Amino acid sequence: MDEIYLDIMDSQLGAIRRIAHFANSDGEAAKEIVPLPELVWGWGQKLSGPLIMDARALSGPAKMISELVELAGNSDLVLPLRVENELIGVLALRAYGEGRYNQGDAELLSTVADPFALALANALSYGEVLRYRDTLLDDNRFLRSELVPRLGDEIIGGNSGLRNVMEMAQQIAPLSNTVLLMGETGTGKDVIANAIHFASSRKDGPFIKVNCGAISESLIDSELFGHEKGAFTGAITEKRGRFERADGGTIFLDEIGELPPQAQVRLLRVLQHKEIERVGGDRAIPVDIRVIAATHRNLEGMVAENQFREDLWFRLNVFPIIVPPLRQRREDVPALARHFVEVKCREFGISSPPAIAPGVLERMMNYWWPGNVRELENLVERELIRYRGGQLKFDSLLLDEKSAKTPSISEELTGGAINLDEAMAAHISKVLKMAKGKVHGPGGAAELLGINPNTLRGRMSKLGLKYGKRT
Ligand SMILES: Nc1ncnc2c1ncn2[C@@H]1O[C@H](COP(=O)(O)OP(=O)(O)O)[C@@H](O)[C@H]1O
Ligand SMILES: [Mg+2]
Incomplete structure (x- = not known):
């Protein structure tokens, strides 16, 4: 014997994979993977005892394989390794020169078939376990970081201000269609x-959230779709993307308006074909996912300005749900305030939640909450951090109420000289009123003013003008 090989029959590759090799001489290293024609694969499955391979006396599949493993001028003795009747690999001996093995050698070798087969089977399943373990660890780490802070969520206003929204949500929840939250x-x-x-019905599957605006543009493709080993500098191992992790569950694409153009193309493909392709990969991986997308931006407007793909917009906009701002559901404010006082007290270890001073809830209901529920939550939190006993007065709300007033110089431009910014603010406010608060689209303020809606929005926020407010 001059060389010895331990090979596995890799059914995923349809190939022989040589996992160990030893040679007396320091000849050329053998090919690591030897793809097999189907005919040869089927023939190999049926091998029973050891096989003496002599290049001069072979035909059919045996001849084909002898060419693949470069038998010419050598002799091979091949021992099939079977576990529970399945061929999992072979042990192959090679001697230089032709006709070197005989029936006696074959019989001798067959005595080690069982121990070798068992050892190989153990090694293979061990490798498989390691792979599963890595996948699970990976998922576990990810799920823990994503899910834990979300436990204990309760929806306030589901029967009042959010009634419509909740009805729609319940109606589509059992389906697997794409949902767009605006x-x-x-x-x-x-x-x-x-x-x-x-x-x-996916509730036992993963719920994977992606904030499209929070991942840098250069990483977003690999984050969403994963990458193969070596796909780019730094890709030292293969990585499953968030779509793959969401398999069997839901992927929540938050701030979808921030998705860069290239990722938009890839996302469109996922929605169309329900399969993904890793960065640097060339095979499609099927995924069973539901997509929920959300945005605070006017996607339709972004489409009009070529910042968002129209075809993607059509795909996403199949079932839009509009979550109304808090100022349009003022009836929810008291319940939300009470809810947050309770939740935050529990969080801060305040044993009995203090009362809210008279008049406060009414003031809260009249305030127009530019930051919506989150602003209310933060307000309660700030109040409780400063809490020193007694009732909760929410004095800081008074300050917000003042600063949030829209500039009132707009009415008449008579009187003392005003600077250019003030004049501009006044004019924009007036036009906004004419457009009933609409910034973008036909009849919107941007059109009336003859400027790009984004430019207008930029100016408005610089001038401290709020938009979306009903005037
Ligand atoms: N109806 C509600 N009931 C209870 N808490 C709510 C409700 N709506 C929003 N919140 C809370 O307000 C905060 C902001 O909500 P979030 O869903 O993050 O808003 P968005 O995603 O629209 O920016 C979160 O802490 C959330 O738990
Ligand atoms: Mg959000």
């Missing part, structure tokens, strides 16, 4: 997305 920041889009997932 609404200002802090209105509760995350909460609704969660509710949809946990009311669906």
Whole structure:
């Protein structure tokens, strides 16, 4: 014997994979993977005892394989390794020169078939266990970081201000269709997305959230779709993307308006074909997912300005749900305030929640909450941090009420000289009123002013003008 090989029959590759090799001489290293034609594969499965391979006396599949393993001028003695009747690999001996093995050698070798087969089977299943373990660890770490802070969510206003929204959510939850949540920041889009997932048949599957605006543009493709080993500098191992992790569950694409163009193309493909391709990979991986997307931006407007793909918009907009701003459901404010006082007290270890001073709830209901529910939550939190006993007065709300007033110089431009910014603010306010608060689209303020809606929005926020407010 001059060389010895331990090979496995890799049914995923349809190939022989040589996992160990030893040679007396320091000849050329053998090919690591030897793909087999189907005919040869089928023939190999049927091998029973040891096989003497002599290049001069072979035909059919045996001849084909002898060429693949470069038998010419050598002799091979091949021992099939079977476990529970399945061929899992072979032990192959090679001697230089032709006709070197005889029946006696074959019989001798067959005595080690069982121990070798067992050892190989153990090694293979061990490798498989390691792979599963890595996948599970990976998922576990990920799920823990994503899910834990979300436990204990409760939806306030489901029967009042959010009634319509909740009805729609319940209606579509059992289906697997794409959902688009639209609404200002802090209105509760995350909460609704969660509710949809946990009311669906996918509730025991993963719920994976991606904030499209929080991942750098250069990483977003690999984060979403995963990458193969070596796909780019730094890709030292293969990585499953969030779509793959969401398999069997829901993927929540938050701030979808921030998705860069290239990722938009890839996302469209996922929605169309329900399969993904890793960065640097060339095979499609099927995924069973539901997509929920959310944005506070006007996607339709972004489409008009070529910032968002129209075809993707059509795909996403199949079932839009608009989560109304808090100022349009003032009736929810008292319940939300009470809810947050309770939750935050528990969090801060305050044993009995203090009372809210008279008049405060009314003031809260009249305030127009540009930051919506989140602003209310933060307000309660700040109040409780400063709490020193007695009733909760929410004095800081008074300050917000003042600073949030829209500039009132707009009415008449008579009187003393005003600077250019003030004049501009006044004019924009006036036009906004004419357009009934609409910034973008036909009849919107941007059109009336003859400027790009984004430019207008930029100016408005610089001038401290709020938009979306009903005037
Ligand atoms: N209806 C609601 N009931 C209870 N808490 C809510 C409700 N809506 C929003 N919240 C809370 O307000 C905060 C902001 O909501 P979130 O879903 O993150 O808003 P968005 O995703 O629209 O910016 C979160 O802490 C959320 O738990
Ligand atoms: Mg959100």
